[in-house]
Amino acid sequence: MKTLLSLILILLCPPLLAVEEWRTPDNENLVYMQLATGTVVIELAPFMAPSHVTQFKALVKEGFYDGLDFYRVIDGFVAQGGDVSEQKTSQHNKLLKAEFSRPTPKTSTFTTVQKPDFMAAETGFLHGFAAGRDEQNQQEWLLHCPGTLAMARSNEADSASSDFYIVIGQATRHLDRNMSSFGRVIYGMPAIQALQRAEINNVSGVIEEPSKRSKIQWFKLANDVPANKQLNIQVQNEKSEAVSQRLASGRTLDSEFFHFKGNGNLDVCYYQLKSRLNN
Amino acid sequence: MKTLLSLILILLCPPLLAVEEWRTPDNENLVYMQLATGTVVIELAPFMAPSHVTQFKALVKEGFYDGLDFYRVIDGFVAQGGDVSEQKTSQHNKLLKAEFSRPTPKTSTFTTVQKPDFMAAETGFLHGFAAGRDEQNQQEWLLHCPGTLAMARSNEADSASSDFYIVIGQATRHLDRNMSSFGRVIYGMPAIQALQRAEINNVSGVIEEPSKRSKIQWFKLANDVPANKQLNIQVQNEKSEAVSQRLASGRTLDSEFFHFKGNGNLDVCYYQLKSRLNN
Numbered sequence: 148m149k150t151l152l153s154l155i156l157i158l159l160c161p162p163l164l165a166v167e168e169w170r171t172p173d174n175e176n177l178v179y180m181q182l183a184t185g186t187v188v189i190e191l192a193p194f195m196a197p198s199h200v201t202q203f204k205a206l207v208k209e210g211f212y213d214g215l216d217f218y219r220v221i222d223g224f225v226a227q228g229g230d231v232s233e234q235k236t237s238q239h240n241k242l243l244k245a246e247f248s249r250p251t252p253k254t255s256t257f258t259t260v261q262k263p264d265f266m267a268a269e270t271g272f273l274h275g276f277a278a279g280r281d282e283q284n285q286q287e288w289l290l291h292c293p294g295t296l297a298m299a300r301s302n303e304a305d306s307a308s309s310d311f312y313i314v315i316g317q318a319t320r321h322l323d324r325n326m327s328s329f330g331r332v333i334y335g336m337p338a339i340q341a342l343q344r345a346e347i348n349n350v351s352g353v354i355e356e357p358s359k360r361s362k363i364q365w366f367k368l369a370n371d372v373p374a375n376k377q378l379n380i381q382v383q384n385e386k387s388e389a390v391s392q393r394l395a396s397g398r399t400l401d402s403e404f405f406h407f408k409g410n411g412n413l414d415v416c417y418y419q420l421k422s423r424l425n426n
Numbered sequence: 427m428k429t430l431l432s433l434i435l436i437l438l439c440p441p442l443l444a445v446e447e448w449r450t451p452d453n454e455n456l457v458y459m460q461l462a463t464g465t466v467v468i469e470l471a472p473f474m475a476p477s478h479v480t481q482f483k484a485l486v487k488e489g490f491y492d493g494l495d496f497y498r499v500i501d502g503f504v505a506q507g508g509d510v511s512e513q514k515t516s517q518h519n520k521l522l523k524a525e526f527s528r529p530t531p532k533t534s535t536f537t538t539v540q541k542p543d544f545m546a547a548e549t550g551f552l553h554g555f556a557a558g559r560d561e562q563n564q565q566e567w568l569l570h571c572p573g574t575l576a577m578a579r580s581n582e583a584d585s586a587s588s589d590f591y592i593v594i595g596q597a598t599r600h601l602d603r604n605m606s607s608f609g610r611v612i613y614g615m616p617a618i619q620a621l622q623r624a625e626i627n628n629v630s631g632v633i634e635e636p637s638k639r640s641k642i643q644w645f646k647l648a649n650d651v652p653a654n655k656q657l658n659i660q661v662q663n664e665k666s667e668a669v670s671q672r673l674a675s676g677r678t679l680d681s682e683f684f685h686f687k688g689n690g691n692l693d694v695c696y697y698q699l700k701s702r703l704n705n
Contacts, residue, residue, distance in 0.1 A: 223573075294502075302682050304685050316696075318596060320688075340619040347702060348705075404581050406524075410545060423627050
């Protein structure tokens, strides 16, 4: 009887438990950006920053960003784009309430990677994004890793509107819980990395000469991109066996390539979920 | 009398203790690399990896790398260059003994930034480089931060010779104490970030089609670069007050811009020493 039960479990459980390595993000949450250096695709995070995502999509839809540029680009830090002139008007360009974090839902799907983390109580993945969680204060948030998209602001928490930045260097983790992160680049980081930087002695990073700034040719909602121009991008699912194995192997460095085996800690910003084109 | 003593101390001590914010690296330790995307300057670390530096300089001097290319470039990871064909001969292209770390000298000048660090007993700076230290095992080593230069190898520790890589993404800290790091880019990271990457689905990152690889036009020892083409690059001195203040401010996030003040931990790879052109 026990053998029979085991046999039934073996036959039934793997297919029931298996999570596919690759997921296809919902087109509703994707925006395309065209640069001279290539096409960039960003996945938005309405679960974390619904107001930022709604406003950003409205601005994209009306073409607000088209022809604007990356006016503050500091190598190893961020590429900031938008309307540096503050001349462009839009009914959608409103001040946003900060969405730095959210209360952890009762049924959080957070996948732990590192606990405690160096900069947070816990880090891991949330709906495909590198995220932090503090169970004591019942908060979760998106991390500032390479490729993270967040809205720029002045000193006041509720002062963001349309200017945005993308992290292009070592994770700017001091911005976690200080900025509203609302997406991440899932395709085309090389096009971002090829953006024109400010000169090395330019501490503010603001590129004063407009002709030296890289232009945003256009932004489009994925659903407004012609079907034959849409990319079939897939992103790793953090609940899949392939991702678990990659993390486990990072913890132990068990390949013979590694002579020093580390201390088992993982930097989730290094182990971000990978993308592929499913052609 | 006490007042007089204080006055004397005030008058004498600041100039005696002051360390200039900027130092000019020794030309002996600099190499220039010319890419289609710009000029790159690397500071070498003979104090950590003397054999690697000696061999690399000999290879540079004889023009070994000129016309070779970056044949393995993975966005967010490393750009690896050298002779993928293994056809190029040189009397200097010899197998090197690993120089992953060195015994901490009795009079180490290590400047602590973070202790304990997430991935090491201690991290900080050593002669201008982000470094780790383990006082128990009396070892210190260079970290894999963005811009770090190290020699590639196969599984065996002593198998590096001439192919090298530069870290272009989130710090690859699992390579610390596993690879011989022997320098870092102090000028021209944007030129490196603009290198042609492997396609997104190319897991190995090796760019098979030579015409799609970015070329190394040439490498030169700084002393072989014509004087009027040399750049007057300076790097922050980790013992200076300016660097101390930047680190202190990173620990407390005391500007009113920051609403969440963090936990005081610092990622030394984010706080790498800055460069400038002294024109």
